[in-house]
Amino acid sequence: FHTRLCDILDIKYPIIQGGMAWVATAELAAAVSEAGGLGIIAAGNAPADIVKNEIQKAKKMTKKPFGVNVMLLSPFIEEVMQVVYEEKIAVITTGAGNPGKYMPKLRAIGTKIIPVVPSVALAKRMEKLGADAVIVEGTEAGGHIGELTTMVLVPQVANEVSIPVIAAGGIADGRGFLGAISLGAEGVQIGTRFICAEEGTVHENYKEKIIKAGDRDAIISARTTGHPVRVLRNKLSREFARLEKEGALPNELEELGLGKLRLAVVEGDMEEGSIMAGQIASLVKEIMPCKAIIEEIMMDAKMQLEIVNRLSKEE
Numbered sequence: 001f002h003t004r005l006c007d008i009l010d011i012k013y014p015i016i017q018g019g020m021a022w023v024a025t026a027e028l029a030a031a032v033s034e035a036g037g038l039g040i041i042a043a044g045n046a047p048a049d050i051v052k053n054e055i056q057k058a059k060k061m062t063k064k065p066f067g068v069n070v071m072l073l074s075p076f077i078e079e080v081m082q083v084v085y086e087e088k089i090a091v092i093t094t095g096a097g098n099p100g101k102y103m104p105k106l107r108a109i110g111t112k113i114i115p116v117v118p119s120v121a122l123a124k125r126m127e128k129l130g131a132d133a134v135i136v137e138g139t140e141a142g143g144h145i146g147e148l149t150t151m152v153l154v155p156q157v158a159n160e161v162s163i164p165v166i167a168a169g170g171i172a173d174g175r176g177f178l179g180a181i182s183l184g185a186e187g188v189q190i191g192t193r194f195i196c197a198e199e200g201t202v203h204e205n206y207k208e209k210i211i212k213a214g215d216r217d218a219i220i221s222a223r224t225t226g227h228p229v230r231v232l233r234n235k236l237s238r239e240f241a242r243l244e245k246e247g248a249l250p251n252e253l254e255e256l257g258l259g260k261l262r263l264a265v266v267e268g269d270m271e272e273g274s275i276m277a278g279q280i281a282s283l284v285k286e287i288m289p290c291k292a293i294i295e296e297i298m299m300d301a302k303m304q305l306e307i308v309n310r311l312s313k314e315e
């Protein structure tokens with residue numbers, strides 16, 4: 001499966017690892033890039049020096065290309081963008097906002113830009129502003145999400161833009177990969193499955209929660225804040241829902257949510273922490289090295305394609 005994305009990003013497989021805050025560290029990004037995908041370091045809500053340190057760590061771990069994900073709601077966005085410029089990052093992905101204001105400078109220094117978009121309108125706007133590709137993320141994804149599903153959004157964006165479309169949300173194996181290609185995508189972004197990567201520095205409790213998740217455990221929380229997030233249900237999500245029902249104010253709720261993702265990822269607190277994960281969590285059953293994850297996805301996609309070809313030949 002060699003697509004335009006492989007040429008644009010100089011990667012062997014059109015698989016991007018999601019730039020998940022606290023999860024996407026240099027260790028994970030380097031392992032994914034070494035395995036032939038595109039590893040991504042998450043800036044999340046971290047200050048510039050933390051982001052710079054992770055980038056320099058990754059540069060020591062791999063000579064292959066990797067990217068940085070910039071979360072546009074971060075209070076440190078301006079100083080983090082300065083680090084992105086200085087470090088001559090090959091490619092950035094962006095989330096939770098419109099990166100338009102940074103695109104002229106990024107294009108001028110040759111950094112590729114791949115924004116995550118939750119709608120056709122934003123995808124078209126990003127193409128017009130010069131994005132190199134778009135990550136079309138369905139509501140199946142973990143973390144901060146839009147409303148439309150991958151199945152519905154990917155073909156519509158593919159109809160409207162000519163830059164490569166990368167499908168994200170609900171993809172964790174070869175069937176999901178082939179499904180995305182069938183919908184018009186030229187690559188996939190995978191988050192939840194890489195949370196359970198062996199090289200990842202995520203607390204074991206978090207990885208175990210993903211492996212134990214059932215098909216209906218990844219629910220949407222914090223809708224009333226205007227920033228809905230998909231998490232695995234736990235004590236915090238139940239508490240959050242109760243407060244929302246009682247009409248707590250958005251800033252009270254935002255306050256309650258602060259630091260909770262770190263609590264889950266770093267401390268492994270599965271009750272008070274925010275366990276961000278996508279609906280595909282229930283398909284993830286094993287902690288595996290990144291190389292094994294990527295090669296299994298590509299192998300399964302080829303096998304699934306042979307099944308599809310056989311079915312299409314039968315009368």
Ligand SMILES: O=C(O)COc1ccc(-c2c[nH]c(CNC(=O)Nc3ncc(Sc4ccccn4)s3)n2)cc1
Nearest residue numbers: 071073095096097098116117118137143144145146227
């Ligand atoms: O037009 C506009 O400005 C709105 O544009 C957008 C609106 C939404 C998005 C979007 C949806 N999903 C993504 C990519 N995924 C994510 O960004 N996932 C995230 N998970 C945890 C995060 S941390 C957080 C979460 C909420 C509030 C504060 N911090 S961000 N981007 C992208 C652009």
